[in-house]
Amino acid sequence: MEKAKISASQLFILMVLFELGSALLVPLAMGAKQDAWLAILLGMGCSFVLLLVYYRLYSYYPDLLPTEYVQNILGKVMGTVLAFVYLLYFMYDAARVLRDFGEMLLTFAYPDTPLFIANALLMLVIIYTVRKGIEVIARSGELFFIFMYVLAVTGFILIVSSGLIDVTKLQPVLEEGMLPVLKVVFTQTMYFPFAEAIVFTMILPYLNNPEKAKVTMLCATGLSGINLVITMLINISVLGVNLTARSQFPLLSTVQSIQVADFLERLDVFFMLALIICGFFKVSVLFYAAVIGTANLFKIKSPSRLAYPMGLIILFLSVTIASNFQEHLHEGLKIAPVVLNIPLYAIIPPLLLLVAFLKNRKKQRG
């Protein structure tokens, strides 16, 4: 662990940016068609339960990184293996988000640029930031958070004032009943992007005010959840269900349809900025967690020395992870939730909590 402290508000900002991350850009929860907003909202609600599990684990060991306390809970060998699995997962996830980011840039703005170059340029900045430590990430977060919201509010006003919103496109509500919505909730929205915040267990020990951790986590998830709901509502009411589902990046299509007073149009740059800010913070946080965890697990004194080698691994991983964008999305939306997200987010942490609970009770009695 490096010697650093972040405040509750910085944690809040990082979490919001993290959860908005790539979820803002992709057609989230489109399995539920026009009820996508409901699926996101319910997913957010369900993820609160998981967040509370993560919080309880943290409150048993407020000064330790998860990589350390799993060893306390499960014993040296099992704990080390499990911690290693989580570290690999954080790196894989960072590579995924980086790939998402690169693919989006290439698809709509730089068709002639190789993916490696686009990813490398972002990764260089991220490596630099992560070397500087969590305090720097958190402070830059504060700056960009304000910027993001200025963009979002301006975009919202422009969309409303160009008269694009047609709420009837959201009807009929619950056409097929609750079942498709619940299916999406439990296979997608609960984990991506909300429970993905499990990576913040690696950052919670840096919090200067541990008693605020719970409120901060829940509020941040709530705010990002509501923002995602609003975004999806707007996407669907502007584009309609079909076009939203068909779009690789619905938000881009929505922003492109803005036409105010014949001259405020083609505001693709809004989308581009949001994309880069969110991509940057999501990769940074995941990458930082991987770096700090590795340093902790393998007892390396200065974590920042790991930034370059691990950054390169993530960079190469992001390029080789899939041979095309469709394959990448398929892995992310169909395979990863079952193989990775459900066990790592929803099964292992509650079991850990159970063991920790039993252990601590024994300790108190003894």
Add this chain to the structure above:
Amino acid sequence: MKRKGAFLLLMMMVTVLLSSCWSKKELTDLAFVSAMGVDKTKGGSYHLTLQIINPGNVAGGIQGGGGAQSPPVTIYSASGDNIVEASRRASSRISRRLYYAHANLIVIGERMAREDGVNPLMDALDRDPEFRNTSTMVIANHSTAADLVKALTPVDKIPANKVMKTLEFTQRKWGETVKVSLQDVMNGLQSPGGEAVVSGFRLVGNPQKAQKLDNLQESAPAATLRASGLAVLRKGKLIDWLYGGTARGTVWILDEIQGTDINIDWDGKKEAIAYQTVRQKTSVSAQVKNGQPHISVHARVEGDIGEMEVPVDITNPKVITKIEQALRKEIKKELQKAVEHAQKDKADIFGFGEVVHRTRSNQWKKLEPEWSNLYFPKLNVDITVEAYVRRAGLRNKSFLSGIKENQK
């Protein structure tokens, strides 16, 4: 100090890199496509006609003194088995890179729209990151898209702009056309019956003449472009043209009308009072009773009196009420005509099916398979109109009333 110098040098090098010239597109290397026409050749391949802006001649001004003048746009065309192939093949004829980000107009030839429909070419336009979904689409009425795209226009030098502005202002003042974007058309074509309306445009006069600058040097050009008709698409194919009152009624029910003029008879004189609408709102609702769908259309209009060709004493509120009643009848007749016409065509261009789907989604499942063939053509459509006269211009009684009183 040395370290600082090295850092400064590095920063300066980075700025060079950051200007990112990888996918650069120099302005002088771009050919701005302002409009694209799509036709079908006899062999069954696509024929693309691209209207490319001649930047110098748009800014320079045709009225500018003397010398050999060239037109504000240049036309290139190419054929191919699909849109992308045709567009790429066109580059063998153009010295610059085709740039579609400013292509605001898509023209589809009537033959192609009738025989093949617009569905096959949508994906190319929808998928391409350069092309905008907000581009306007029109169908060439009684001509090929090529002829329409090639025509030069006065006043607005770029013909694509002339077409779009015509549609926009006609929709605002006359209401028989509607400016639809690719996105709107796609939304319509994806509905269960695949119906949509697209405005038609027609080249009046000789197509050969329309391409010449000489045509523009006349005060009344021999060949001009004109908004004409409303194309009805079903399953992506053009099946009918709507004109006049039917077209206006259709636009009205679609709630796309932004202003028009309604005439009513008075004192035995035909079309004696002109009423200019200012504000209108149409709402459609659906009921299903005993498995039979009912649609109610409610239109509300506010407007002013624009002209009276007979002496009418509008200082009397009762007269205004009578005028309003006559207006209601007149408007209702037009809307009814539009509905009947659509029912004859079996094309639910108003999206009534969507309204039933939205508000009565349970019953919709039963109605859906037979909607276009059985339910829609026999649909019971209840039309109610509210019309209000709010103002009457600068005068109350007509000039004619004065004549009538003084010359008794």
